Amino acid sequence: MTEKALRLGTRRSKLAMAQSGQVADAVSQVTGRPVELVEITTYGDVSREHLAQIGGTGVFVAALREALARGEVDFAVHSLKDLPTTQPDELVVAAIPLREDPRDVIIARDALKLTDLPRGARIGTGSPRRMAQLNAYARTHGLDFETVPIRGNVDTRIGYVTKGDLDAVVLAAAGLNRVGRSDEVTDFLSVDTVLPAPGQGALAVETTADNADLIAALAQLDDPLTRAAVTAERSLLAALEAGCSAPVGALADLLADGQIVKEMRLRGVVGTTDGSTLVQLSTTGPVPETHEAATALGRELATEMLAQGAAGLMGERAL
Numbered sequence: 229m230t231e232k233a234l235r236l237g238t239r240r241s242k243l244a245m246a247q248s249g250q251v252a253d254a255v256s257q258v259t260g261r262p263v264e265l266v267e268i269t270t271y272g273d274v275s276r277e278h279l280a281q282i283g284g285t286g287v288f289v290a291a292l293r294e295a296l297a298r299g300e301v302d303f304a305v306h307s308l309k310d311l312p313t314t315q316p317d318e319l320v321v322a323a324i325p326l327r328e329d330p331r332d333v334i335i336a337r338d339a340l341k342l343t344d345l346p347r348g349a350r351i352g353t354g355s356p357r358r359m360a361q362l363n364a365y366a367r368t369h370g371l372d373f374e375t376v377p378i379r380g381n382v383d384t385r386i387g388y389v390t391k392g393d394l395d396a397v398v399l400a401a402a403g404l405n406r407v408g409r410s411d412e413v414t415d416f417l418s419v420d421t422v423l424p425a426p427g428q429g430a431l432a433v434e435t436t437a438d439n440a441d442l443i444a445a446l447a448q449l450d451d452p453l454t455r456a457a458v459t460a461e462r463s464l465l466a467a468l469e470a471g472c473s474a475p476v477g478a479l480a481d482l483l484a485d486g487q488i489v490k491e492m493r494l495r496g497v498v499g500t501t502d503g504s505t506l507v508q509l510s511t512t513g514p515v516p517e518t519h520e521a522a523t524a525l526g527r528e529l530a531t532e533m534l535a536q537g538a539a540g541l542m543g544e545r546a547l
Contacts, residue, residue, distance in 0.1 A: 363503025
């Protein structure tokens with residue numbers, strides 16, 4: 229008799245289904261049990277408002293978490309950058325697998341790179357973080373382009389370029405890799421130009437805190453260095469956030485001496501969407517061995533950024 233299938237809750241988008249399918253295969257391998265995908269529609273999938281207006285983080289997550297709480301699914305897969313920074317007590321992120329490429333990319337007409345875009349070029353993105361950094365880069369490098377707010381899935385966004393509505397769009401490299409469309413990228417944006425969203429490129433595999441057997445099985449998919457990096461990034465975000473959808477970028481990367489990882493460098497940025505003001509700082513320390521150490525790294529850098537005026541760049545704080 230075959231064991232009962234594990235039910236994996238996923239959003240219905242092509243990207244969510246692709247990344248959930250990859251996790252399902254891995255979970256099947258470590259548990260020996262079949263895994264079936266349970267498609268769930270979230271508020272973020274059906275709302276046509278811009279993400280910054282409907283609250284950014286959490287809009288793709290709540291319905292999946294409700295399905296977990298009701299026992300309709302056994303575990304769920306989220307894009308880590310969509311998860312709110314506060315974790316509910318009744319749920320646990322049992323695995324953060326090895327991270328995909330965290331960078332942002334552009335897909336532009338005529339295979340253009342960012343620096344080749346003509347004067348007045350229109351670049352589509354739904355992210356205030358990307359707008360702030362691209363506009364700042366344009367100001368300091370004598371480029372002239374306009375950032376245009378857009379929404380939609382990967383197909384919709386790329387369609388704005390192929391139909392000629394926009395000159396370029398910005399997307400996450402990880403998502404394009406997962407849906408097999410990385411060959412359409414015309415330029416990879418260096419993290420020195422645009423820092424990614426905290427947790428970008430990483431997945432979170434979440435289940436209920438009382439499911440000890442499944443937590444233990446899923447833990448085999450966890451990548452400790454990815455977990456340390458994204459914990460530091462999200463700690464920075466939590467300390468800066470104070471309830472607003474701030475244009476915060478963060479990336480923790482590992483500094484290696486040959487094959488030996490020596491240190492972790494955490495970089496953070498926050499700025500006004502027009503790019504006129506950015507606070508960008510970094511800190512380097514030992515690779516965090518515990519959740520507390522990774523959290524402290526993020527909090528320390530956030531404190532420095534707030535001292536440099538970051539709070540004033542994030543609009544009105546939500547009360």
